Amino acid sequence: MVGSVETQVGKIPRITHVLGWADHFGSIKARWGVRRMNFKVDPGLYAMGNPDEKSKVFVTANYKMSFDRLRKALAGRDAWILILDTNGINVWCAAGKGTFGTEELVRRIDFCKLAQIVIHRELILPQLSGPGVAAHLVKKHSGFKVIYGPIESNDLPRFLDAGCKATSDMRKKSFSTRERTVLVPVELVGTLKWGLIVLPSLFLIGGFAGVGGFWESAGRYGLFAVVAYVCAVFSGAVLTPVLLPWLPGRAFSFKGLMMGIVMAILVAVFWPGNFEAWAGRAEIFAWFFLIPSISAFLGMNFTGASTYTSLSGVRKEMEWAVPLEIVGSGIGLLLWILSLFTV
Amino acid sequence: MEKFGYLRDVVTLALDPEKCVGCGMCLMVCPQEVLSMQNGSAAIENRDHCMECGACARNCPTEAITVKAGVGCAAAVINTALGRDGSSCCCVIENDDSVTGEAGAPECC
Numbered sequence: 001m002v003g004s005v006e007t008q009v010g011k012i013p014r015i016t017h018v019l020g021w022a023d024h025f026g027s028i029k030a031r032w033g034v035r036r037m038n039f040k041v042d043p044g045l046y047a048m049g050n051p052d053e054k055s056k057v058f059v060t061a062n063y064k065m066s067f068d069r070l071r072k073a074l075a076g077r078d079a080w081i082l083i084l085d086t087n088g089i090n091v092w093c094a095a096g097k098g099t100f101g102t103e104e105l106v107r108r109i110d111f112c113k114l115a116q117i118v119i120h121r122e123l124i125l126p127q128l129s130g131p132g133v134a135a136h137l138v139k140k141h142s143g144f145k146v147i148y149g150p151i152e153s154n155d156l157p158r159f160l161d162a163g164c165k166a167t168s169d170m171r172k173k174s175f176s177t178r179e180r181t182v183l184v185p186v187e188l189v190g191t192l193k194w195g196l197i198v199l200p201s202l203f204l205i206g207g208f209a210g211v212g213g214f215w216e217s218a219g220r221y222g223l224f225a226v227v228a229y230v231c232a233v234f235s236g237a238v239l240t241p242v243l244l245p246w247l248p249g250r251a252f253s254f255k256g257l258m259m260g261i262v263m264a265i266l267v268a269v270f271w272p273g274n275f276e277a278w279a280g281r282a283e284i285f286a287w288f289f290l291i292p293s294i295s296a297f298l299g300m301n302f303t304g305a306s307t308y309t310s311l312s313g314v315r316k317e318m319e320w321a322v323p324l325e326i327v328g329s330g331i332g333l334l335l336w337i338l339s340l341f342t343v
Numbered sequence: 344m345e346k347f348g349y350l351r352d353v354v355t356l357a358l359d360p361e362k363c364v365g366c367g368m369c370l371m372v373c374p375q376e377v378l379s380m381q382n383g384s385a386a387i388e389n390r391d392h393c394m395e396c397g398a399c400a401r402n403c404p405t406e407a408i409t410v411k412a413g414v415g416c417a418a419a420v421i422n423t424a425l426g427r428d429g430s431s432c433c434c435v436i437e438n439d440d441s442v443t444g445e446a447g448a449p450e451c452c
Contacts, residue, residue: 093414095398096396096397096412096414127371127372127374128398130373130399130401131396131398131401133401133402134402135368136368136402136404151374166371168376171371171376172375172376173375175347244347245346245347250348250350301418303415303416303417304414304416304417304419307374307394308349308375308392308394308415309349309415309416310349310354310393310394310395310413310415311395311411311412311414311415311416311420312354313350313354314415314416314417314420315420316350316353317350318417
């Protein structure tokens with residue numbers, strides 16, 4: 001916030017395109033799920049540079065990362081930025097929810113007296129607000145024409161310089177390796193609360209196994225289980241998202257399953273287990289059920305973060321994936337317990 | 344760029360060419376290049392690429408496009424099946440029957 005701009009309807013706060021260290025640190029925290037739901041900007045109208053009554057109006061969500069990206073993209077331009085109240089949720093998800101919607105937009109235009117601040121009647125919205133905003137209804141209720149800009153605010157300068165024309169690549173939602181990788185931390189944090197229960201349990205159960213003392217057994221059987229579980233999570237929540245387009249199949253559960261099978265093989269190869277005894281064989285065999293099941297489940301969960309899965313498709317894959325994951329984990333767990341307590 | 348393709352023959356997207364006025368709004372808002380314009384009327388070109396976001400239906404002034412809009416999120420489906428709200432995951436599917444994405448749109452973040 002740097003001062004304010006005087007207008008017909010009073011002072012409008014001014015902002016700059018410069019992102020400070022606090023902005024970047026905030027983004028990193030949000031990516032790791034730290035106070036992600038409270039990374040907000042106050043809704044309302046802001047001035048970028050020295051806008052006048054002819055300057056363009058850009059609309060975005062009050063998720064701070066959305067706002068920061070927009071102001072960065074508008075560096076060196078004079079513009080108005082209208083921020084809707086989406087409860088601190090990004091444009092696309094808020095549009096799906098309806099909070100970034102026709103109603104809120106019309107209300108905010110009215111509340112900020114936008115019609116008195118600019119003489120034109122055009123708004124530039126991010127394309128991904130489409131699921132929530134009905135352009136024809138906005139026009140009808142507010143008089144403002146909605147122009148759908150590019151998906152990524154990075155493309156705004158090109159879009160504006162071309163006279164508000166988007167090329168087809170600006171209109172297609174990508175899901176590059178980089179875009180998938182930045183989602184990994186949130187996926188990992190999502191598995192943490194389970195890990196806090198599962199990891200100590202595995203370690204403790206391992207401690208009661210075998211013929212040796214508690215700590216000796218925990219160090220042998222429990223530790224193997226802990227390592228195997230971590231590998232399963234790594235397979236489903238890190239490798240599956242990152243390697244997504246190269247994994248076989250279309251269903252995310254299947255991709256996770258395949259990754260999990262590879263991971264189980266790797267674990268078996270590198271673990272110095274005793275394959276001579278039946279118990280040792282059963283122990284590693286158990287993880288051939290557990291690792292792929294866990295990995296398939298986490299892969300399936302990544303549908304929520306992906307940019308191209310439909311609800312109908314997700315329901316379809318869950319029809320077979322969920323039973324498979326439950327049965328697979330059940331068999332694996334049973335085998336593992338049996339392997340520990342049969343001599 | 345990597346190629347993506349989700350499950351085939353599952354989406355609920357439908358277009359009534361009789362109602363279409365050829366304004367092109369649906370092509371503009373679609374993030375997956377599902378639609379194309381043919382002889383002044385919209386057409387479904389890449390049906391299997393549709394992710395049912397509902398943007399096309401929402402922005403169609405003549406209601407020529409219908410789709411059961413929703414968010415393709417497994418956690419949301421689980422939460423809904425268990426009767427939970429979005430507290431554990433941010434995703435919730437509120438209303439199964441939203442045909443044009445009118446009321447009760449699904450949510451996710």
